[in-house]
Amino acid sequence: MSDTTEHNQSAETDGANHYYSEQYLELQKEPVLYEWQIDHAPRAAWSSSLLMGAVPGVIGLGFFFFDDSHVAGQLTLFFLIFGVISVFYSRYLTDPNQLYHYRMTAKGIYYTQQDKIPEMAYTIARGIGGLLIVGSIIAVGLVGPLALAGAGAGAFLAFKITNMKPRIRHYGCIFKGSGEMSVFGKLCGIEIMEIPYSGGEYALVFSQPEEYQRVLGDITRALPSYKVIEAATRKEFGY
Structure with a gap:
């Protein structure tokens, strides 16, 4: 396809920031049926970030309530500011949204995953x-x-x-074998897991609501030996 050369050049010039799976490189040679992009927010991203910022915040409040010295006031301000910074640092640098770019082929699906920093x-x-x-x-x-x-x-x-x-990861999943497919319609998510896990056939697929049925239908038809499991909650789905 037209962007194969582009990806290979990127791997050579900036290899430290790119990871390529063997499946991705193989599927990259296949004609693309259609492609899409999505911005996905991790599960509990804000709650974990707020928890991270709460620790220095509680320390700062401890100085405020239990020590009335001038130094205590400065420490309170320091820890409160540090807590606010910790929240945004955790949310946007350590647990950022993920940008996915998927390409569907007749032989499998391959995609890139990048932190949205x-x-x-x-x-x-x-x-x-x-x-x-x-x-x-x-x-x-x-x-x-x-x-x-x-x-x-x-x-x-x-x-x-x-x-x-930014680190960019390049994954691929060749349609073959048997395994399990976990789906969660509310998130428009599909997790493909080959069982037994021998050839590294794994994919985490998210789509826009208007594309979900098409993507799900194509994958299930391509993997008739896979058992489809409906996840009841996002926690059960895992993402």
Whole structure:
């Protein structure tokens, strides 16, 4: 297909940020029947992020209620701000939405999965990385050779931050064998699992509501030996 070369070049020039499964590379050679994209929010993403921010928030409130010193007031403000930052850091950097791009073929389905991290987050992270580099240089100048170890570690971390890029995973599932297919209509989700798990045939498929029946019908017809299991809740489906 037309974008095979594009993906292969990307793997060569930015291989550290791309993972390619063997099934993806094989299915990439097949004619595409149709394709779609979807933005999927992880289950309990906000609740887990709020829980992450609640820990420093509770610590800050503890200083506020049980210590009336001036330092306690500063610590309260620090922990409350840190709690708010933790919420957004957790939600948008450690548990972000997932962007999926699916391509259906007669032989199987292949897709890419990428964290939906706002470009602003990378901009801020790179800015922090730049400040770390400057701080490392200043530390060596002020403290002397003894600061080299810490400055070196800071510079290394800064280098990692300033080169942050989204990781893109490329998966494929060839239609063959037998197994189980878990479906959850309210989420328009389909999980395909080969049993026994020998050839790595697995796929997690999400679609738009208007496309769900078409996608589900094509997959079930292509996998007649798979047992279809209807999930009653999103927790049972797992995503």
